[in-house]
Amino acid sequence: MEQRLKQLDYDVVVVGGGSAGVAAAISAANNGSRTLLIEAGPLIGGEMLSGLPIDGCLSTRGEWVVGGVAREIFKECDRLGGYVGHFYDWRTIWVVSVDPEIMKLAVVNVVRRAGVDMLLYTFAEEVVVQDGSVKGVIVLNKNQRTLITAKVFIDCSGDGDLAQRAGAPFESGGGNGEFQPVSLVFRMSGVDFGRLMTFVGENPENVAVAENPYYADISREEQVRRLVEQGYPKVFFVANGPLIKQAIADGDLHATALIGIGPVSMKRREVYCNTTRIADVDATRTDQLTKALPDLMDQVWSCAGFLSRRVPGFEDAHFSGIAPRIGIRETRRIMGDYVLTAEDVLEARKRDDGVAKGAHHIDVHGSGTKQLRQPIKDGGSYDIPYGSLIPRNLTNVLLAGRCFSATREAHGSARVMGTCMAMGQAVGTAAAMVSKSNHMDVRQVPVEALRSRLKAQGAVIDGTH
Structure with a gap:
């Protein structure tokens, strides 16, 4: 006889505890939502714990284009003695260097301070969907299978697991089935x-x-x-x-x-x-x-x-x-209401519906010694529109991180950690706004109000090249 599912309920549930998921959960909680962060592994922080520099936080000009939660995490890392510095590599990018061992502490401190609940060692194995609305996710850990319900779900799984299982369309890798290399730092x-x-x-x-x-x-x-x-x-x-x-x-x-x-x-x-x-x-x-x-x-x-x-x-x-895990550059890209393009990136396009910024060059690795790199116009930054963070066919799901909606080339720019944190802050804030309202469709969030709230909370939304 099957045991009845245990059940938990939240305002916002974030699936995936990497850079995007951490930022999304902190932002949702800071904006007043009861928030749960689900992570399949033993630690949160994702590639921020690998030792890699955190790219995408500054443009080639040296302008900060990511603020808010990211800067709060860096500040905590610095307080603990683990912020090495930010500087230009005289190749293509400004980098933020941190001590990954200290970052393990800093990320947990900031998440805890925001009041986020966490479930580690927990795998989201099934999605319950009705008429385009995700009613819950069934997770598995050593306790038992548990149904977790929420008003809004945020997919920061990297692979787009939640959105894909809920019925959102997606693309994978390149046109011939190729994928950028996986790496171990x-x-x-x-x-x-x-x-x-x-x-x-x-x-x-x-x-x-x-x-x-x-x-x-x-x-x-x-x-x-x-x-x-x-x-x-x-x-x-x-x-x-x-x-x-x-x-x-x-x-x-x-x-x-x-x-x-x-x-x-x-x-x-x-x-x-x-x-x-x-x-x-x-x-x-x-x-x-x-x-x-x-x-x-x-x-x-x-x-x-x-x-x-x-x-x-x-x-x-x-x-x-x-590094605590294999680094993955690309898998699925969930198709959203808007698909960010290479032209958006290369031309440093700004938008009235932009809720995050990217500044990393287009960076698509191939096999062996192959690598495509294309710089952004005038060393500037581009805007990521809210529609790129909304998966098609779903009403109460948002995206952040490398599973967001983009062409392969645009994804090759925005997949880096700094940009992922900016996306995470945007959708965490939007999810909190939805959870406090009477409507359930994430598309009804007033984007100008979202932009204003993000700016008030330290995000960089405008004023850059």
């Missing part, structure tokens, strides 16, 4: 930063700089000099440079488009390393994602050895950590 500590950056300055042919036309009036040599002298060990070693090309030819390194290195702790002399990649893994297929892990681990270990043997500054460094 690792860390090295005890790095001699000075020696590393001296090597960069003396061997600029190995380094990616001067790729953004906004700084075209500054010579490549001058950009390398500024990169070396700015005080942070931030560098991209490129695949067509002699260092990596020879290592790949010698079998000393896997085929890769780059080795991205940046600081996570100045005290520990620790950097993240972003280089591993396995393309065309459908990460919604658990068997495929699981199969990728051993090969990614092999790439981590071989790259750590390569750095120690061939890159000055790493002679006495040691392997110090690995």
Whole structure:
């Protein structure tokens, strides 16, 4: 005899505890809604815990285009001693660097302060839908299966699981079934930063700089000099440079488009390393994602050895950590009331219905050494309209994070963590507005009122290039 389902009820339920989900849950709770954040893993924060820099928070011009909840999390990280800094990489982007171990603490502190309830180790396995309205999700954990009802649901699952199961249309990967590579970030500590950056300055042919036309009036040599002298060990070693090309030819390194290195702790002399990649893994297929892990681990270990043997500054460094999960660049894109386009991104388009901003270049990785990068006009930012966060066919569901509505190229810009947090704040605030009203359709939110509330709570909505 089947046990009767336990039931919980909330105003707003957020599925997925990555950067978008954390921001959405905090925002919904800060705006007065009883909010539950559901996460399948043991920690919240997603890729913010990987060691990667948090891209998309500033434009190429150095203007902050993401504020509000993101800045609150950075402030908490700084209070605990884990905010490394924000700076230009002299390639294409401004980055925000944090200590991922401190970020684990900071994210939980801010979520708790907002009054968000959490369920970790909990998988949303079934969606209850009636006439385009999600009535509840059935979740599974060690307690038992539980039906959770709410007025509004926010899909921050990354893969668009909730919206897809509720009947929203979607696209996956590229037109020929290809997917951007999955990666596993690792860390090295005890790095001699000075020696590393001296090597960069003396061997600029190995380094990616001067790729953004906004700084075209500054010579490549001058950009390398500024990169070396700015005080942070931030560098991209490129695949067509002699260092990596020879290592790949010698079998000393896997085929890769780059080795991205940046600081996570100045005290520990620790950097993240972003280089591993396995393309065309459908990460919604658990068997495929699981199969990728051993090969990614092999790439981590071989790259750590390569750095120690061939890159000055790493002679006495040691392997110090690995991301808590495989990094996924793309799976499903849920089709919404509006589909953000490459032209919206590249032309830095502003909109009256914009509720978040993006500033990362179009960045679509391929197999091996392939990567598409296209900068935004004049180093500016673009607006993400509210309609890109509303899935078609559903009345009380919102989207944030890499499952939002976009073409593949536009998604390649907006999938980064800073932009995901901006989207999360927007939909968390909108969900709270819906939950306090008598109507249930998220499309009835007055966008101008939403924009005003977001601005009042520190989000960046206008006033940027």
